[in-house]
Amino acid sequence: MRGNFHVKLREMYLRNEITDDEWKRKLFQEEKKRTREQENHGVFELLLIQIRETFAAILTRPPAGEVLRMHTDLIALTDYCNDAFDGIASTYGNSPYYISLDDVTVRKVSGVAASAAAPARRPPSNYRIFIKARIAELLREHPEARPRELMRMAVDAWNALKEDKTSAK
Numbered sequence: 176m177r178g179n180f181h182v183k184l185r186e187m188y189l190r191n192e193i194t195d196d197e198w199k200r201k202l203f204q205e206e207k208k209r210t211r212e213q214e215n216h217g218v219f220e221l222l223l224i225q226i227r228e229t230f231a232a233i234l235t236r237p238p239a240g241e242v243l244r245m246h247t248d249l250i251a252l253t254d255y256c257n258d259a260f261d262g263i264a265s266t267y268g269n270s271p272y273y274i275s276l277d278d279v280t281v282r283k284v285s286g287v288a289a290s291a292a293a294p295a296r297r298p299p300s301n302y303r304i305f306i307k308a309r310i311a312e313l314l315r316e317h318p319e320a321r322p323r324e325l326m327r328m329a330v331d332a333w334n335a336l337k338e339d340k341t342s343a344k
Contacts, residue, residue, distance in 0.1 A: 181205070211267040218259045222274065225252050247306070248326055250276060305333055 181202070188198040229245050237245075253274045264271035299307075309329040313320065320328075 207267060211263060211269065214263045215260065215272060218256050218263070218272075222252060222256050225249065244327060244330055247330055248323060250303075251306075251322070251326055302333060305336070306330070309333070 184193075184198060184201055184205075187193045188195070193201070226249070229249060232245060233242065253276055256274050257271075260271040260273065306326075306329045309332050310325050313325045313328050317325070317328075
């Protein structure tokens with residue numbers, strides 16, 4: 176389809192229906208749009224691959240703790256993807272996509288100020304605040320660790336903290 180656009184644009188230019196500047200501007204706009212779509216597609220592909228791996232792992236009937244870790248990994252990945260969509264939108268000046276696990280939707284946020292138009296989120300839970308802070312600490316301590324390992328260490332620290340609180344009561 177893009178090839179057809181370029182052919183039609185080239186024909187218009189050769190017939191002098193558009194100026195040299197208009198031709199260059201339209202080519203630039205189309206290339207910018209294609210690049211933006213490729214970047215968004217890359218983020219969606221990352222999410223899709225992780226969801227496939229997670230579902231395949233769930234089919235093996237892992238222990239409940241492992242399922243919780245998978246869920247936590249997916250939450251962290253959706254946060255990463257939403258941040259990536261925000262970055263792409265700010266780079267190209269368009270509305271970002273937004274992934275919500277609460278109602279399992281992907282939608283494009285419309286409006287002039289995309290960040291202001293984003294759906295209202297619940298305030299972060301103590302768990303999410305702890306995990307985010309702990310991952311930042313672990314990243315400084317273990318810069319070579321993979322994100323999944325960091326997440327597991329953070330969840331283990333949360334579980335240990337919960338056990339300490341329950342045993343102290």
